[in-house]
Amino acid sequence: MGAAGPIAGLGSPPLSVEGLTVRYGTKVAVRALTFTVRPGEVYGLLGSNGAGKSSTIRSIVGLVTPSEGRVRVFGHDGREGGLRAKELMGYVPESTLLFDALTPREFLEYIASVRRLPAATVSERTADYARAFQIVDELDHPLATLSNGTRQKVIVVAALLHQPPLLILDEPLNNLDPRSVRIVKELLAHYISDGRRGVLFSTHTMEVAEQLCHRVGILDQGTLQGEGSVAALREQIEEGDATLEAIFLRLTHEEEGVRDAVRTLTSR
């Protein structure tokens, strides 16, 4: 990955979420959530299905208007300065929902136009990414005809195209082949190595989180149950050799539920 462009609001953290609450009608999906992605950090947002990860991310990138609270990207308010905040982000959504009628080339040209990138830069970067992810032969076929894995690669390229100082990745490794998974992991490690950029990484794959994230936040029913490095969380639950999976199950009070479910399933 090339050098980052100038980052506005350098004194502010890449992402700060304060008291975020998201309600859908009467249902509260996220409840007074507060966390910060620090410069040079990959922050993992962990949770079961329906824990509120995607609602949190949707609020950060502007798809959902928070009921309460504030999101700041390098100090820029997500609501008041929405466009500036969006300029500083690259986003990989959980599902590969794109303009199906466009080809990857046409889609990336559209993204580049919206982000006002120079054509030469786009050509050069896309060539590099397309070769790395082995999608050169797919660039001129409509997205609707491509496999989920290829679509995921296209969306990853689209998020990286402007080399944003903040990456918001919602299950970015879904559908990717092992080679591409490895490339994304290496890219992320290199990406934050300048100590200025940040990554918010949502997943429910504990091994990946353990491997990639400097700190994690564990969400359950819309509230943060624990936060910190894996070592700090081990101290919190007072188990020195616990895996992240064990920590997660303990903090979300699911250990007993898992045991019961397995017992029921294996007893018949």
Next chain:
Amino acid sequence: MRSERSRAADGSWREAWRLADPAYTELAFQAIYAVRQGNLPPDLPSDQLAARARSRVRQSKLMVSFLLGFLSLGSLLFLNPIAQQLFVVLLPQGLYVGTVLGALVVLELTLLWWTGLQVLPAFLSSGIVPLLRSLPVNAPTLRRAALLLLLRLFDAPAITCLVLTPLAAGIALHSVVAGLLLIPAVLAAIVFAIALALVSGRFFVRRVQGAQGGRLRSAVRWAYLVLWAIPAFAMYGFIVVAPAFLRYIAGLALVGPTSVLDLVFLAFPFPLTMLPAYSAGLPTAGVHGLDAPVVVAGVVVYGLLLAGTAYWLVGAPLRLASDTPMAARVGLGGIGRFRVTSIAVGVLRKDLRTASRTPGFAFLILLPLLDAAALGIWTYVATPSTADVFSLASGAVASAALLATFFGPAFFAIEVMGYSYTRSLPLPGRSVLLGKVTLVALVYVLASVLVVVLTLLRIFSPVLFVGFVAAELPAILAASLLEFSILFRRAQSKGLPITNLFAGAWWAAAVSIPGLIYAGAPLLLYDLLHDGAGTTWAVTAMAVLALAELAVVAPWAFAVGRGGTA
């Protein structure tokens, strides 16, 4: 008592209905809420969401049914002997009735076909039928379920045709039997329309939606789309040329040759639509008449074709919706250069590229263009007087203006696609608005250029023609800005897409009303003034009004979307 397995093996219609009903709800849900495109549905219990989706689809079908019913009942007027005298005096009444009913049936066929083309890409690519296939259900039941799902898309319009058209014919001809004898023609039109929609829908999913990128391939796609738009455009053309066609038939009945008359009446659906005329005992011969064996042969041929098509339709929905719908991919093996534009132009290019792979959107662009081309060509075919040529040209420009304004709001639906992604981009609402308005203006300008170039060859008066087109342009911009900004405000307040072609069309139709008023006002002013004040003053007044409209609307419209997209 029969076992569960043996009952399932029968492929019962009840079991098929049990599968098709929730599948239909899912299809309606996908069409209305675009959840697969990342849209968030409203916060309602799932049963209410499903009910609302079905209700919206019902509304859309009722709109099409209303139009078909209007056509059917309108035929009552045309079947009246007084109306016949307005068109042609010398055509025997039986031939006149058969011709009018034939035209009505053709209109029904083309309208149903075109409606089917709007919805069948969704049906074919929804993944619902392949999902049904994964269930432990036997093949006959699956075939029936897929068929029922397909038929549900056409139910209200088809029933409207089947009931109202024979009813109208029966009333007009004062004969119950005559009305009943029209049913085979209507049934054939429905079956052929559904079959054509299925086959052509699949063709477009494979060859247009699934076509590769690149300039040459884009040109080929648009060429396909022009071919596709012709049947729909034929509906309109059919109405325009109907009087000339009736006069042609009258000429054949008067001076022959009989063989040509027979050949014309062998075409679908004339043998079938002659049956009510025969049963009502209406005369079918002037100096020359139809040969009865020709009509009988036609009835037999179309009867067999109807039976064959119906048989094919029983299995086709399952087979075609289960295939991989896209064409095989071949690597083009190159990265090439990427082209980057301003944001508004990027929105415009994205919309044009989307339209080039989406027949529904392409039609909205092509109809005003084809309309302009046809009216331009008509100035040669009909050899009207010099004064009439300008009237035709101004009429063509006016209809291009109104069509572009009427169809414009539908392009808002493109923003629904990729919805979850585009809202995360730094995409100013103003740029989206500009891109959309530019597309509508582009359609208007292209259509006007077409008609102006064609008519200039008849009357060389470029200043007048170009002046007329230019005077209307600000009104088109004002109308589009008004329509899109209403849609934007609505979408921003609701956080939801509110319009697409098939479903939820009420809003698109609703905002087109003020749009049409804005686009139509300068044209109306021109009409009022040009006889008294002269053409130059009329065009000047038209331009002033159009500019005033733009001055009023633009500030309000550009206040929309200072943040992200709708």
